[in-house]
Amino acid sequence: MNNKEFIGAIALKTGYTQDESQQMVKDVIEQLSKYFESGESVAVSGFGTFEVKKRLERVMVNPATGLRMLVPPKLVLNFKPATMIKVQVKKGGVENG
Amino acid sequence: MNNKEFIGAIALKTGYTQDESQQMVKDVIEQLSKYFESGESVAVSGFGTFEVKKRLERVMVNPATGLRMLVPPKLVLNFKPATMIKVQVKKGGVENG
Incomplete structure (x- = not known):
């Protein structure tokens, strides 16, 4: 399962477009990454x-x-x-x- | 960083509401979980x-x-x-x- 298929599956599930889904996943990753950078765990x-x-x-x-x-x-x-x-x-x- | 704060941060970043963000994260988790259940790796x-x-x-x-x-x-x-x-x-x- 690569990134493209993953985004496609999320778009299908959420009803958002592929672009919206890709952006959304990117935002989530950036957010997580910020926490990691400051040494914070995320549950x-x-x-x-x-x-x-x-x-x-x-x-x-x-x-x-x-x-x-x-x-x-x-x-x-x-x-x-x-x-x-x-x-x-x-x-x-x-x-x- | 707990789940509520995480969802709040995502809502702020994406511009979606808290509820939309929570639903979105839930959908992504369900999707990932399906792959894991069928033994598939996800990149x-x-x-x-x-x-x-x-x-x-x-x-x-x-x-x-x-x-x-x-x-x-x-x-x-x-x-x-x-x-x-x-x-x-x-x-x-x-x-x-």
């Missing part, structure tokens, strides 16, 4: 929570040289699906074998 | 990819009894943020220290 009811989490610094060994390197901590985005979504995903498992 | 341009992935079966040990249990394989939902989003998230790190 979307019935869907899940996008969390900005700090990944701790860790030591990595370069297998070619054997040298150890300290990888600095960094912020990553985590998505925790809501229970309802988890159940839907599992259903896919039953249907697809 | 949203400029945001990221939601992937339905099979987590392999694994052996778990109950620490109280020492008994080993086979946890069956299951489908889980994975979110891979797009590069642009990853960059935004990292920026948050710089601003927040």
